[in-house]
Amino acid sequence: MKASTFLAPLLLTTGVYSWGPMGHAxxxxxxxxxxxxxxxxxxxxxxxGASLPDIASWADSYRYTDGGAFSQVFHYIDAHxxxxxxxxxxxxxxxxxxxxxxxxxxxxxxxxxxDDLSFSERADALKFVIHFIGDVQQPLHTExxxxxxxxxxxxxxxxxxxTNLHAAWDRNIPETLAGGSTxxxxxxxxxxxxxxxxxGIYSNLKKDWTSCGSIKRGIGCPKAxxxxxxxxxCSDVLPNGVEEVQNKDxxxxxxxxxxxxxxxxxxxxxxRLGLWLNKIAKAEQLKCxx
Ligand SMILES: *[C@@H]1O[C@H](CO)[C@@H](O)[C@H](O)[C@H]1NC(C)=O
Ligand SMILES: *[C@@H]1O[C@H](CO)[C@@H](O)[C@H](O)[C@H]1NC(C)=O
Ligand SMILES: [Zn+2]
Numbered sequence: 001m002k003a004s005t006f007l008a009p010l011l012l013t014t015g016v017y018s019w020g021p022m023g024h025a026x027x028x029x030x031x032x033x034x035x036x037x038x039x040x041x042x043x044x045x046x047x048x049g050a051s052l053p054d055i056a057s058w059a060d061s062y063r064y065t066d067g068g069a070f071s072q073v074f075h076y077i078d079a080h081x082x083x084x085x086x087x088x089x090x091x092x093x094x095x096x097x098x099x100x101x102x103x104x105x106x107x108x109x110x111x112x113x114x115d116d117l118s119f120s121e122r123a124d125a126l127k128f129v130i131h132f133i134g135d136v137q138q139p140l141h142t143e144x145x146x147x148x149x150x151x152x153x154x155x156x157x158x159x160x161x162x163t164n165l166h167a168a169w170d171r172n173i174p175e176t177l178a179g180g181s182t183x184x185x186x187x188x189x190x191x192x193x194x195x196x197x198x199x200g201i202y203s204n205l206k207k208d209w210t211s212c213g214s215i216k217r218g219i220g221c222p223k224a225x226x227x228x229x230x231x232x233x234c235s236d237v238l239p240n241g242v243e244e245v246q247n248k249d250x251x252x253x254x255x256x257x258x259x260x261x262x263x264x265x266x267x268x269x270x271x272r273l274g275l276w277l278n279k280i281a282k283a284e285q286l287k288c289x290x
Contacts, residue, residue, distance in 0.1 A: 018075055018135045020171040021057045023266060025183045027134040028052035029190030030197070030270020031277065039274075039281035046112070046123045052130055053183060059131035074104035074128070075135050078144035079230050084241055087234035089142065089227050091219070101141065105132050105222035109215050112280055113287065129280075133273040136222060137265040139237045140166045142230040152242055155249040165245055169237065173255060173262045193267045202267050209268050215279045225272065229265065236261045 018024065032052045035043065047055055062068035063075065077100040079089045095102055111117055111125035135141045140149040149165035156163050156172045163172065175181045178189035196202045212221035236258055238245070245254060 018057075018060055018131070018141065018170055019138055019266070020175060020181060021060075021183065022178060022181045022186045022189070023138075023170065023174045024056035024060075024131060024134045025053040025186035026174075026178070026190045026193070026266050027137075027269040027273060028056035028130060029187055030193055030267065031130070031133075031273035033190070033194050034271060034274025034278070036278050036281065038285055039277045042281045042284055043126065043277060046119075046126045048123070053186065055127050056130055056134065058127045070098075071104075071128070073098050074101055074132065076141040076148060077101050077226050078148070079142055079233075080144045081230070081234075083143065083145050084234045084238050087143075087230050089223065089230050091223065094144070101132050101136050102219050102222045102226050105129060105136065106219045108132070109276070109280060113283055115287075129276070130273060132222075133225075133276060134266075134269045136225045137229050137269040137272075138169060139229045139232040139265070140169050142226045143233045143237075145233075145238075146242065149237070152245060153247055154245050155247070156251045157249065165237075165250075168250060169262065172251070173259055174266060176251070176255065177259045177263060189266075190270065193263065193270065197267060197271060202264070202271075206267075206271050209271055210275050215276065215283060221272075221276070225268075228268075232261060232265070 019027070029052070043052065059071065059075070063072045073096070077089060077094050079087065079094050081087050081089075089102075091102065094100065099107070108125040108128040112122055112129065114122065114125075117125070143149065146152045147166075149169065150167070152165040154163055154165050154168055155161060156168060171181065174189075175185075178185050193202075197206055212224040215221070248254075
């Protein structure tokens with residue numbers, strides 16, 4: 001999702017940016033469940049005792065500060081593909097020199113482990129990774145069309161709730177499914193997803209979700225995750241093109257069709273983040289022994 005100059009203040013006032021705080025906290029709760037001992041110690045140290053859900057939306061406040069404006073472009077990748085006919089990500093085409101979510105995840109992963117940086121730089125790197133591994137699962141964070149769906153007007157419920165397709169995926173769909181928008185809601189939403197990861201509908205799928213490999217592969221995993229989310233733009237978000245949703249109420253059949261897709265993306269985010277942080281903690285330990 002590209003930020004045009006007029007859009008940033010609009011996004012701020014309507015609270016529209018990436019999964020809402022509820023979605024990001026859910027990803028963080030799930031990840032926390034999967035942290036091993038070393039990752040618990042490392043994250044608690046770098047976050048000065050704060051929990052993952054506490055800081056999961058920090059990057060969305062920071063991007064709108066003067067000092068954090070540079071990080072705006074790191075929340076997405078603008079795939080210039082041909083929805084709904086062909087969805088794909090090409091780094092040379094879609095990730096500009098200033099960066100995108102794919103290079104940002106690789107960069108901040110490396111920075112968590114970089115001893116030449118200050119404590120606060122490494123802490124920020126961790127907070128970015130926790131946030132961006134959530135964002136990269138949101139299909140419309142991997143799409144250029146209509147500013148990642150921000151310019152596709154939709155209604156939620158009735159004419160009084162006018163929003164846009166990007167915001168509907170960030171908030172309306174997951175928050176309707178979870179039954180609220182608060183951090184407290186995210187804890188119970190996360191628990192139901194963890195159950196599905198352990199013994200339910202995701203238990204046989206989750207191994208594939210982390211098959212992209214090592215943190216040492218640079219953009220390998222973040223690119224695979226972005227491609228995974230981008231495919232969903234063609235298959236589920238806009239399979240019939242923009243006309244199907246533009247100026248329509250999407251809280252009925254569209255919501256029913258997509259709610260489990262959104263939930264599964266949040267499940268992937270939590271599981272991928274948890275195991276990613278374990279790998280970072282492992283690399284940190286090996287570094288100490290070397
Ligand atoms: C890596 O992170 C630093 C610190 O925030 C930032 O200045 C730099 O632009 C980032 N590089 C990439 C490629 O994202
Ligand atoms: C539209 O939805 C809002 C929020 O749910 C509600 O307060 C309002 O009464 C509804 N209006 C109509 C005409 O149904
Ligand atoms: Zn974000």
